[in-house]
Amino acid sequence: MTSPRRAAAAVAALALTAGVLAAGAPSVAGVAAAVDPGFLVRPSVNQLYVLGATPGQGLELVRGAGVVASGTVDAAGSLAWRELDPGSYTVRVIGDPAMASAPATVTDADDPAPAASFYAGQTLSEGFGYLTTRDGTTLSANVVLPGGAGPFPTVVEYSGYDPSRPGSSVMAQLFTALGYAYVGVNIRGTGCSGGSFRPFEPVQSVDGYDAIEAIAAQPWVKYHRVGMVGVSYPGIEQLYVAQTQPPSLAAITPLSVIDDTYRSTLYPGGILNTGFAVPWAKERSTQAAPYGQGWERGRVDGGDTTCQANQALRLQNPDVLDMIEDNPYYAPRIGDPMNPSLFAHRIDVPVFLAGAWQDEQTGGHFPQLIDDLTSSPRVYATMTNGSHTESLSLGIFGRYADFLDLYVARRVPTSAKALVAPILAQSLTGVPGLSLPRQTDYSGMSYGQALRKYESAKPIRILFEEGAAAGKPAGAPLPRFEHSFRSWPIPGASVKRWYLAPNGRLRSSAPSVRARETTPRSYRADPKALPATTYAGSGGGIWAAQPKYRWRQIPHGKGLGWITAPLKRTAVAIGTGSVDLWVRTPKRDTDLEVTLSEVRPDGTEVYVQSGWLRASHRKLAPGSTAISPQHTHLRSDRLRLPKGEFAKVRVELFPFAQAFRAGSRIRITVDAPGNARPLWAFDTISRGEKVEIATDRKHRSRLVLPLVPGVRVPAKAPECAALRSQPCRSYPG
Numbered sequence: 220m221t222s223p224r225r226a227a228a229a230v231a232a233l234a235l236t237a238g239v240l241a242a243g244a245p246s247v248a249g250v251a252a253a254v255d256p257g258f259l260v261r262p263s264v265n266q267l268y269v270l271g272a273t274p275g276q277g278l279e280l281v282r283g284a285g286v287v288a289s290g291t292v293d294a295a296g297s298l299a300w301r302e303l304d305p306g307s308y309t310v311r312v313i314g315d316p317a318m319a320s321a322p323a324t325v326t327d328a329d330d331p332a333p334a335a336s337f338y339a340g341q342t343l344s345e346g347f348g349y350l351t352t353r354d355g356t357t358l359s360a361n362v363v364l365p366g367g368a369g370p371f372p373t374v375v376e377y378s379g380y381d382p383s384r385p386g387s388s389v390m391a392q393l394f395t396a397l398g399y400a401y402v403g404v405n406i407r408g409t410g411c412s413g414g415s416f417r418p419f420e421p422v423q424s425v426d427g428y429d430a431i432e433a434i435a436a437q438p439w440v441k442y443h444r445v446g447m448v449g450v451s452y453p454g455i456e457q458l459y460v461a462q463t464q465p466p467s468l469a470a471i472t473p474l475s476v477i478d479d480t481y482r483s484t485l486y487p488g489g490i491l492n493t494g495f496a497v498p499w500a501k502e503r504s505t506q507a508a509p510y511g512q513g514w515e516r517g518r519v520d521g522g523d524t525t526c527q528a529n530q531a532l533r534l535q536n537p538d539v540l541d542m543i544e545d546n547p548y549y550a551p552r553i554g555d556p557m558n559p560s561l562f563a564h565r566i567d568v569p570v571f572l573a574g575a576w577q578d579e580q581t582g583g584h585f586p587q588l589i590d591d592l593t594s595s596p597r598v599y600a601t602m603t604n605g606s607h608t609e610s611l612s613l614g615i616f617g618r619y620a621d622f623l624d625l626y627v628a629r630r631v632p633t634s635a636k637a638l639v640a641p642i643l644a645q646s647l648t649g650v651p652g653l654s655l656p657r658q659t660d661y662s663g664m665s666y667g668q669a670l671r672k673y674e675s676a677k678p679i680r681i682l683f684e685e686g687a688a689a690g691k692p693a694g695a696p697l698p699r700f701e702h703s704f705r706s707w708p709i710p711g712a713s714v715k716r717w718y719l720a721p722n723g724r725l726r727s728s729a730p731s732v733r734a735r736e737t738t739p740r741s742y743r744a745d746p747k748a749l750p751a752t753t754y755a756g757s758g759g760g761i762w763a764a765q766p767k768y769r770w771r772q773i774p775h776g777k778g779l780g781w782i783t784a785p786l787k788r789t790a791v792a793i794g795t796g797s798v799d800l801w802v803r804t805p806k807r808d809t810d811l812e813v814t815l816s817e818v819r820p821d822g823t824e825v826y827v828q829s830g831w832l833r834a835s836h837r838k839l840a841p842g843s844t845a846i847s848p849q850h851t852h853l854r855s856d857r858l859r860l861p862k863g864e865f866a867k868v869r870v871e872l873f874p875f876a877q878a879f880r881a882g883s884r885i886r887i888t889v890d891a892p893g894n895a896r897p898l899w900a901f902d903t904i905s906r907g908e909k910v911e912i913a914t915d916r917k918h919r920s921r922l923v924l925p926l927v928p929g930v931r932v933p934a935k936a937p938e939c940a941a942l943r944s945q946p947c948r949s950y951p952g
Contacts, residue, residue: 258296260310262323263354264330264422267308268415269298270531277313282306289313295509299415299535305330326354328421338432343402345439347385347518349411349525350404352429354422357525359383359411360430363391363401370441371400372628375434377427377460378453379409379416379503384514393643394448397620397635399628400439404430406456408536409507411515411526415535416507417542418500419459419480419557427460435467444469446627450610451475451581455559458588462565470569470626472619474610475578476585480557481549481852483584487899488831488870489852490810490892491547494752494900495580500539509533548836549852563591570598571622573615575605575685576828576875577944579754579761579897583828586874587795589679589707597626597674600707602876603682603698605943608647608762612696614682616640617658621673631669632661649763650695656688677703681793681876686764686945687937694764694941702930709793712925714845717783717885719800719912719920725783725885734915739865740779741912744809744891744905748777753946754897761897768946770826771894778890779912781922782818782952789932790879794925795847796872798830798887801865801918806908808835808859810901812892813870815922817877818884824950825939828875829895833904834860837868846925847871865913872924878932886950887922897944 258272269278272292279289280300287308290298305327311319333353341350345364349357361383365371374394376382382390382403391401406423408416414426435443446469447457454473461471477483485496506512509530510519518526546553555561570592576583592598599622601615609615620636641653659676661669682698691697704710717725721737753770754761773780798813811834815827838856840849848869860866879885889912892901914920939947 256310256312256318256320258310258320260320260323261355262308262325263356263414264326264328264425265301265303265305266415266422267300267303267310267323267325268532269310270296272296272298278310279313281309281311281319293534295531295534297532297535299532301417301420301537328425332428332432335432335436338429338436341433341436343434343437347383350430350433352426356407356413356426357529358407358413358426358430359405359526359529360434361385361388361391361403363388363395364439365395365398365400369400369439371439372398372630373400373402373434373440373445374448374623374627375402375404375431375445376449376453377404377406377430377447377456378449379406379418379507380452381405381410381512381514382453383410383412384512387514390448393639396639397623398633399623402434402445408533410512411518411523411529413529413532415532416503417537418503418539419455421556423456424459424463427456428463428465431460431465431468442469442629443467444627446623447471448623449474451607458559458563458566461568462562464565464567468568470571470622471566472571472622474572475574475581475607476559476572476588477581478560478585478588478591481554484582485543486547486852487582488811489547489833489836489850490831491543491902492899493902494896495898497540497543499580500543504536504539507533507536548854548857560588560591563588564593566592567594567596569622569626570595571619572598572600573602573610573619575603575607575609575944576873577604577826578607578609579899579944580607582873582899583875584873586707597678599678601680601682602874603685604876604945605685605696606762609685609696609943611643611647612685613640613644613653613655614685614696614698614701616643617655618680621659625670625673629666631664631666644696647762648694648696650692653691653695653697656697677705679704679707679709683876683878683932684937684942686943687941692764693938694943696943699937700931700933709925709927711929712794712927715790715924715926717922719781719914719922721914723779723781725781725887725922729919730914730916732915734913734917737915739803739911739913741909742778742890743776743907744910745777745907746891746893746901746903746905748774748891749894751893751900752896752898753894765940768897770946770948772948772951773888773890778888780886780888782886783884785820785882785884786879787881789881791877791927791930791932792879792924793876793927795874796828796830796925797846797848797923798870798872798889799923800868800870800889800920801913802834802860802868803863803865803911803913804860804908807862808833808904809908809910810834810892810903810905811868811870812890812895813872814888814895815872815875816886816888817879818886818950819936819939820882822950823939824886824948825942826946827877828872830870830872831892831901832868832870834866834868837866839869843869845923865911865918878930880932880936883936885922
């Protein structure tokens with residue numbers, strides 16, 4: 220007798236098959252066998268799925284005469300194999316080789332896409348529905364159209380959050396108000412989409428290609444070309460999709476993103492980020508479980524059999540936390556496909572990139588991606604101080620909306636942005652009564668004239684002192700001043716070095732004292748000496764005008780600081796920085812956190828930026844420069860600190876822009892990781908070990924920054940507590 224669980228799994232598999240065939244998917248090899256094995260085999264892109272099998276049944280994957288892998292069918296009757304080479308495979312029952320599927324062909328991510336007729340044969344109407352990918356998987360999609368007659372300029376948001384959930388998307392309201400059709404698509408294995416989920420795996424990029432082409436083929440899409448939108452996760456996914464070069468993709472707008480999953484957010488400096496990255500990954504796994512986002516249940520209860528069938532593979536999702544913990548070093552096999560800096564050169568559409576240096580979630584390392592976008596015909600980037608939502612701030616939104624109008628809608632920029640932006644800004648920060656700053660005037664221009672006007676502006680915009688705009692409430696999402704440049708890194712920047720002196724000073728001249736004539740300064744690396752994070756409020760509260768931070772001075776003996784004399788001239792630094800330290804510790808390894816700040820004449824200290832490094836990860840990668848130390852983070856390059864000797868360790872300061880005014884002092888601190896970021900905390904190896912830093916003639920520890928000339932800076936510094944995401948405290952020295 221067939222068990223109820225077995226019957227349910229079979230029904231789910233049959234429903235999934237019916238949905239695939241009805242949607243016009245390409246034929247799938249291997250759905251039938253000479254001897255019916257009692258389950259369905261679904262080949263995919265470097266993957267293969269088994270559906271409707273007997274729970275607990277042992278199956279093996281065979282290629283040619285050899286067994287490639289084996290596994291046990293889960294409680295939902297499913298089994299999945301990943302990272303398969305393309306080719307023909309058979310699935311058979313362990314112990315009963317006669318019970319085997321027909322051959323099934325696994326494809327590769329680089330294989331040619333289906334014919335245009337595959338996409339044109341799909342229909343998406345206003346409201347909730349499904350599109351079909353090349354392997355037959357259905358992805359849930361929600362279409363929201365603006366008022367008026369179509370066709371409409373169209374934007375797509377694609378992520379593992381809930382963009383396809385009906386009636387829930389703020390982004391849908393935002394873009395329909397701007398006159399765009401909005402399509403929210405859930406990636407494979409999330410929401411009501413089929414398949415199994417693992418963050419940023421290659422099949423999601425291929426699915427994204429298919430989603431773009433299927434959406435663009437719809438009769439309500441203007442020009443049959445679409446743009447991509449979204450902040451954070453859906454911003455990052457744009458990079459993955461655009462590398463596949465969908466022919467119907469007009470442009471992308473990645474906001475608040477990363478440039479390298481490992482180095483920028485998950486393991487900054489080789490130290491696991493347990494404050495944001497790990498909880499985020501855990502939440503993604505939870506929400507990718509069967510009915511994990513909650514709203515799927517309502518769809519199924521309402522009769523959506525496709526959504527029900529699409530939950531069948533969720534128990535095959537890999538354990539993301541195990542993947543993270545098992546890979547403390549950069550593993551190219553895992554890291555390269557999740558490293559946008561390695562495939563950004565394949566993106567061949569216009570790009571609008573924006574974000575904040577102090578982003579409390581993704582981290583602000585994203586500007587390092589800009590010069591990798593070598594195939595994009597137009598790259599525009601705006602960077603500012605601020606939080607994770609700063610990429611939608613008033614100083615950015617106008618130019619962002621103009622970009623979409625020009626490159627996606629192909630129209631002269633409209634005035635709708637002036638109505639939408641203040642509402643969005645108030646909803647994020649709580650500050651009412653704001654408006655867009657002065658915008659480019661396109662009135663009376665043709666489309667071609669407007670496009671030329673937009674393209675004539677310098678593409679790299681740096682917004683300074685966000686939160687301190689003249690005449691606005693403190694913490695309002697507007698900059699005080701800005702400056703634009705032709706490229707990134709900033710051309711014409713000069714390298715300025717300050718050397719760490721034995722007395723705690725930063726000096727322009729290199730040290731002359733000999734090692735035997737001075738005693739290295741030291742501290743105890745105690746991560747418990749301070750709160751792990753600088754913010755303890757509610758999640759959305761950190762985007763408010765003036766959140767309360769707990770950025771503390773390092774207790775005596777738990778860290779070290781160095782500071783310049785008052786600057787004689789204003790110095791504007793833009794880019795990455797390097798803190799080069801000669802380090803010794805009996806433990807043979809330690810975790811280092813360096814923090815850059817500005818100490819003003821009034822005795823206040825303003826946070827600027829931080830950097831991190833596990834000393835054993837200090838091996839430099841090709842491409843490192845005086846201001847940008849890049850590390851391999853490979854296990855094979857691990858270097859323990861030499862016993863009883865000093866070793867040079869270069870810590871990268873994440874990108875930033877700061878105007879250090881005349882009279883202010885530049886300060887760095889060094890301690891164990893913690894209390895430098897609002898949400899980032901670290902799984903540090905530091906446990907109170909003594910750390911010595913040498914500053915003599917032989918061991919020239921130093922701070923290296925890129926100084927940029929020609930930036931006009933207001934004479935008077937703003938109220939430091941007004942600066943967004945730059946905490947302020949008293950300086951006791």
